Amino acid sequence: MSPPARSEIRPGMRGRLGELCYRSGLLRLLQHARGWLCRDLRVLAYHRVLPLAEPDRFDFDLELVSASLDGFRRQMQLLQRRFRPLQLTQVLAMLDAGERLPANTVVVTFDDGYDDNYRYVFPVLRELGIPATFFVCTGHIDSGRPYAYDWLVHMILCTQAGELAIPELGLAQAMPTDRPARRRLAQQALDRLKALDGTDQAAVIARLEAAWNLPREVSHPDCRPMSWAQLREMHAAGFEIGSHGVHHRMLAKLPQHELEAELRGSRAALERELGASATLMSYPVGGDAAFDERVVRATREAGYRAACSYICGTNFARTADRYALYRLPVEREMDAGWFAAMLTMPGLMSYPTVSRIS
Template sequence: MNVRRPGRLLVRMAAELLLRSGSTTRHMAIHREQIPIVMYHRVTDQIRSAMAVPVRRFCEHMAYLHAHFRVVTLPAVVDTLSAGTRPAVNIVAVTFDDGYRDNLTEAAPIMCSLGVSATVFVATAPQECGEPLWWDALDLGGRGGVAVRSQLKRASHADLRAAVRQSLGKLPPGVVANALEQLYLSWADLRALRDLGIDVGAHTVTHPVLSRLAPKEASSEIRRSKAALERETGREVSAFAYPNGKVGDFTERTIRDLTRLGFTSACTGVERLNDHSSNRLALGRVIARDEPVSLFALRLSGIISDLEDMPRATAAARLTWRTLGLLRGTYD
């Protein structure tokens, strides 16, 4: 959640108090049927971005998951949800979106040292088309400001593609090739992840908002991504993540496409936990940020998941009540 909603300081204080008292852990044990799927993009110290978690922070997150959850694969989460049974222990799955190379060079060694599995969702334009993802293309062309990104995120797919071509067309030879090599997982890198026991999922080709595409174009984006990943990894790809993934960014038609193409799970960018009633093709996730373990744990617990859309005063009062109730052992 946006910690500014009930007040940043209040949330941090509540998170730290609940973690130290053991209340967060007790709450998760009581609500074991609510399963989090964590969403990362990049793990790197090279940039400061909402999409990037520093290496030290990622280590802290993984250590917390290792200590308090059984970290399982995404198919294992789907199987548990489908069975409708309460897990014997708290379980969680870890995912990465887009296909950045630091998922292999920075994140994978940390996960492997703890025996943590993950799914990496790959948008295949860098590997298939030799083209950076649209926001990176804008950065390379000097057009990556927040205002421009925000405008293009709402633009038609045709306008977005035109902006990408314009940005890349101004660059000297070799700049794009160098960026592709440094930023993104190559086919060989994806096979290396596969050999480490990390699953690969599809994330379209060019990372469009699928609901804005014509039906055939949307279906093609999904199908081509899946086919390329299966060809290069030699493994069936049955998991998908919607680009952007917010409400309205995919439709029932998109879900029907996924079913027809053989996908058994799909992750959104909607922040929520999952239970047996969750649509396996519209799973919620907990979006990882550069935040202390106390806040990370609080969001994994679901204690604050419904406060985002409340008025500030109401959310603050509700959080205070929940914190006191958890400390007394009277809030479930």
């Protein structure tokens, strides 16, 4: 859950360029050429799909909304017509066998486990026959509690408090009265929060919950995880369910025993509830500050076969690190042309990931 930083090129410019290439037919020619010359693996990263009539009134993190329902359907129809969607385990089997990936191979993934994945995404994928992997936080599936980072955004958007004071983040200011300014402040707080270690992150959020009387124990329909019954239905329909940790904690920020508990506990829960081996992982947040060599080693030792990062890029079979697979984040602003252009020219049309290692 860590949308990539925007580059200096405005989304409107990317969108117009993508739409121009798409409508002119140039993308199809480029796609055919690239498909045979560059057999790299493209992994799409989604979070939420929601039909928001009034996005500005949404009380949670808009950066996590990857597409509208109509937009998502058009994207999947494009994959169905012009690309080769495969399961991640199918790709791994081909790589293990030394086989060349089919031209235009694409893997669809979702992070976190919001219930809109079941309500809106699952029916579209099942109807169109598009495989996908859903990485879920098992502790949230167990409890039904909202996700902590998203709850921080929600609290800043909805609190009646007159100021925001978080000394650990260097924030002390009057609370803005307009919604756009609050969203910007919430994103600033969230970005700074992720620089803290895991214990301090949890303490900051818990303190604000208590001070503002906005406890996460109160379930909210707009920030609700899937249930095990829903996941079992999706798994029975052929969709892959992988781990996103237990409590959506940045693994590199945890001491060793908590890191191992996140990896092993989530895998055990998936296998217990779904009755199948769980060997796929997506690192929570997933940028270069969220996992490191220690996390990769622990992931491998916990029995996972592959893990996805949230670092933007594609993967070449011979050099791909299966425990740090790059992905292409899908953004809410993307129309059909931009989406198609990103898949065809990912280096130009996707958002670059900003390094957070310091």
